Amino acid sequence: MAARTVIEVSDVRKRYRLGVIDRSLVTDELAAAFARLRGKPDPRGDIHAVGGDQRAGDQFWALRNVSFNVAQGEVLGLIGRNGAGKSTLLKLLSRITLPTAGRIRMKGRVSSLLEVGTGFHPELTGRENIYLNGAIMGMRRAEIDGLLDEIIAFSGIEHHIDTPIKRYSSGMKVRLGFAVAAHLDPDILVVDEVLAVGDAEFQRRCLGRMRSVADSGRTIIFVSHNMFSVQSLCTRAIWLDKGEVRADDSVVTVVRDYLNECSAQTNEQVWTDADAPGTDEVRLMAIRAISADAEGLFSTTAAITIELDLQNHAITDFDLNIQLIVHTDSDIVAFISDMTESIGTAIWPVGANVVRCTIPSDLLNDGGYRISVLFQRKGNRHFLVQDAISIDVQEGPRRGAWFQKWQGALRPALHWVR
Amino acid sequence: MDAENRSDWDVVIEPSKGWWRIDLRELWHYRDLLRLMVRRDLLAVYKQTILGPLWQVLQPLLTALVLAVVFGLLGRMAPADQPPLLFYLAAVVPWTFFANVIQRTSQTLVWNAALMSKVYFPRLVAPVATTLSTMVSFLLQLATFFVIALGYRVFSDLPWAPGSNLLALPLLILIMSVLAFGCGVLVASLTTRFRDLGFLVGFGMQLLMYASPVIFPLSLVPDGSLLRHVIELNPMTGVIEGFRAALLGTPIDLGLLPYSGTAALVMLIIGTLVFQRAQRTFADVV
16 A cells, blocks of 8 residues: 655745845835836836746746655655755745745644744743743643653753753753754654754754654655765655756665766866966866765765876976865865975976876865865966866765764864874 | 545645635644743743833833823823823823834734744734733733722822723723734734834834823813814724723713724724735745
């Protein structure tokens, strides 16, 4: 017997306006009214959407034609890049906002967890906030009464439960919020990356709790950037791309395809003789990043080789140096690597040359990096190829029990001694 | 799938263009949240203050005292057969409720914005909670009125003697609350669209007070004058005159109450409908 469908999303679209979100001034409203009166188009009105493009005029289609069903007991992961529409879909499923068109239907009690501790009031005590937060999440008072001792015990802050939570540390607040959330008893649970806060122990408990919810036949929709936690938790995944469902399959297939595409992004650039950056002395003809991973994925646990194709036109002395400048996504210089520091100086044969630089495994963090190439002659800047390529490093098999973004521009595996 | 009845689904999320979509059953289901939000409003404001809930009572009392001195004793606007303090308190208490509900309700969507962008609950719960928590302060203030009035009765040569008019009190409270809630949610929904309005509310409420018989008895304004018409247009006029009659025992003028009652109902319906429409897209606007 096929499992019962408990979530049905059919042809859902969501449109946002860009820039001016709404007529926020009375004058705009008046201008629109006058325009209508004279039979002219509203100066702030909709520009009719042109099919195809996600952006049309000042409108933005965050979701287009999204349809899928979820059966009871399925654990569905939603993946995709930033801005692919994951959060919008989550907001629709949580009834925070309504779709522009289409319909979502669900069976049973739905709880959505977009953050823990929603609605906590700093002046109220922990105990009072358990009731408030529980009620906001849709729990009845009698239910909370019955679970109160369990919730307090789970949070591990029995001693401070009658203290106003403004005196709590942020960790204590999170623990209290999660203790309430963990005792929700929904048929369908919609979870954002709430695990993004808290310590490793806390995250372990979160995932453990979600697994036990899933094992008891409840349905979960889980949104995450983290392919590792998606893979370890979900059975099926949907890949959202520019507001549309790009793939809907088993988690293994979808995650593999997604990672492949992330890797295939811009990790190679090849120029022609006419447009190659450089000078009459030397030009950069191509740059590519190559992963040592068997499947060619860029991951934290695979070494990455940066390969440069140079065309030496006129340099006959020793004085050429190349530096790789690696920026993180947040525009921090992660590191700079200097060629002559490694291999010293040499005379370059005129013609084609290949230079390779290997970034060892367990050095980069997961996330995006942009690589610029600086050419130096006689200690001075010769030319710079800004952001020549970028690589998107994915989480490799995890070390330890940390399931969230590891802080830092880099994540080197260092040697510890005791 | 099509064969399945619509009622098989517990949650249906679709764009709604209609006006009348108020799920009263759902609202009832969230009554615990309502109760807790009222509690939160009451507890949170006065924590860490020395006088605590006493402030609820002190504020209108001081206002009434100032009015009694300035307009009652110096301006001689209060009728001579009434203690000025009681005369003003009887009007300031309902007016404070009315003004506070509108001012607080008009901000509920903005204050609860963080909450509303993270979790679903029937949005109407927020303004209802605000109205109810303001009602609690109102009842405290009303009790204070009775305490002071009893004091006058015992110690003063201007005795306080309310009559059977007191029986009109529940009806007056009902009209006042419905009117305040209706106006409040209407202003709240408009504020999300027109931010300018937020600045106007405080000033507007002050202005409206002068167009009501809070400061002077309606009988002081000549019958048939333009000012009288303007004041009678204010639906709170009937309510405040009614409160004075009920609390002070002066003859009750029932002529204005049907208008106030009708206005309250109309405001309730319009306000709720506009609010329900505004709240749907609210999360996208803030």
